[in-house]
Amino acid sequence: MLSEANGSIAGAGALLNIMRDGRARTRAELIQLTGLARSTLAQRLDALLSRQWIVPTEEAISSGGRPAVAFTFNRTARVVLAADLGATHARVAVTDLGTAVLAERAAEVPIDRGPEETLGWLQHTFEEMLAETGHRPEEICGIGVGLPGPVEHSSGRPVNPPIMPGWDGFPVPEWLGSRLGAPVLVDNDVNIMALGEHWAARPEADHLIFVKIGTGIGCGIISDRRLHRGAQGAAGDIGHIQVASALDTVCRCGNVGCLEAVASGAAISAKLCAAGVTAEDSRDVVRLVRGGNTQAVQLIRQAGREVGDVLASIVNFFNPSVIVVGGDISEAGEQVLAGLREVIYSRSLPLATQHLTITGSELGDRAGVIGAAVMVIEHVLAPGSVDRSVSPA
Numbered sequence: 438m439l440s441e442a443n444g445s446i447a448g449a450g451a452l453l454n455i456m457r458d459g460r461a462r463t464r465a466e467l468i469q470l471t472g473l474a475r476s477t478l479a480q481r482l483d484a485l486l487s488r489q490w491i492v493p494t495e496e497a498i499s500s501g502g503r504p505a506v507a508f509t510f511n512r513t514a515r516v517v518l519a520a521d522l523g524a525t526h527a528r529v530a531v532t533d534l535g536t537a538v539l540a541e542r543a544a545e546v547p548i549d550r551g552p553e554e555t556l557g558w559l560q561h562t563f564e565e566m567l568a569e570t571g572h573r574p575e576e577i578c579g580i581g582v583g584l585p586g587p588v589e590h591s592s593g594r595p596v597n598p599p600i601m602p603g604w605d606g607f608p609v610p611e612w613l614g615s616r617l618g619a620p621v622l623v624d625n626d627v628n629i630m631a632l633g634e635h636w637a638a639r640p641e642a643d644h645l646i647f648v649k650i651g652t653g654i655g656c657g658i659i660s661d662r663r664l665h666r667g668a669q670g671a672a673g674d675i676g677h678i679q680v681a682s683a684l685d686t687v688c689r690c691g692n693v694g695c696l697e698a699v700a701s702g703a704a705i706s707a708k709l710c711a712a713g714v715t716a717e718d719s720r721d722v723v724r725l726v727r728g729g730n731t732q733a734v735q736l737i738r739q740a741g742r743e744v745g746d747v748l749a750s751i752v753n754f755f756n757p758s759v760i761v762v763g764g765d766i767s768e769a770g771e772q773v774l775a776g777l778r779e780v781i782y783s784r785s786l787p788l789a790t791q792h793l794t795i796t797g798s799e800l801g802d803r804a805g806v807i808g809a810a811v812m813v814i815e816h817v818l819a820p821g822s823v824d825r826s827v828s829p830a
């Protein structure tokens with residue numbers, strides 16, 4: 438932590454963190470909460486006010502005397518640019534510091550067109566939306582991007598992404614950051630979906646697993662309220678865990694027996710095609726299930742059991758309180774959840790399933806873009822980052 442001796446306002450970030458719940462607080466309340474000396478508190482409040490992280494409001498006091506000045510977190514102090522880039526589909530938003538969406542777009546953007554075309558589109562779209570919401574580029578505090586493949590979190594670069602030709606090692610943060618003039622954070626799509634769902638729908642859950650079943654299968658892990666990325670950012674890649682029912686099936690990763698090779702949207706649509714039912718992708722599968730196609734219903738239930746088989750072990754190992762199921766295939770709703778619950782509740786240890794909730798995603802196809810914003814907000818509002826922002830350069 439920086440010291441006050443060299444001119445920085447150490448501790449301002451910690452103070453802002455207390456105020457993030459949005460409640461207006463007077464100086465007296467803040468002194469009581471923090472134990473800070475009156476002069477120290479004044480110095481930190483001034484620093485936060487000067488950067489507009491907080492704003493003064495008039496708070497009437499109960500005794501009927503004159504109103505005392507109170508302060509609240511200013512969630513409109515900066516804007517966040519967030520993008521969830523999928524295999525074929527992109528969702529983009531401008532949000533405030535509380536993830537309220539100020540503008541949003543969805544578009545068909547095939548990721549296999551390569552990084553420059555895709556990110557060029559993203560830059561252009563962000564600039565348009567920023568203008569639309571009346572914000573200036575200086576107000577952008579950060580840009581969050583989710584990609585449909587493995588990402589090394591420290592560098593923000595994709596690592597051998599199977600469905601993203603041309604993206605391997607591409608410097609996404611540098612490319613986008615230099616054009617939009619703000620720091621860029623990149624993560625894989627399922628990690629940001631886990632962040633979004635946790636923030637918006639399950640903030641009380643300390644340990645949560647978000648499973649995405651779409652063209653591929655993966656999971657995001659919230660452990661002790663924080664995203665667990667693992668040593669290299671590869672944590673949660675359950676799609677390539679071997680399952681007994683898949684031992685004669687070759688996966689796109691080159692191994693045999695991967696979960697993804699039998700239970701993903703791509704695998705289910707291939708099985709339907711082999712049986713003479715036309716289904717190109719996950720969305721077609723869901724359409725067939727909703728239309729009552731028996732083969733599709735059976736296959737999706739079986740896929741639920743196969744994913745459940747892997748999750749049963751993960752439940753024993755990790756003991757989550759909530760499993761959220763998202764991704765295109767989860768739109769088939771109870772048909773997927775039924776197979777999943779069946780296996781998890783029969784195979785996991787009773788203590789681990791006693792209070793376990795298994796549910797569909799509340800945010801649906803917005804989980805990723807909200808999560809991309811959350812990733813930026815948590816970074817920008819981390820006490821150390823706020824301290825640096827109020828320090829004289």
Ligand SMILES: [Zn+2]
Nearest residue numbers: 677688690695
């Ligand atoms: Zn595989």
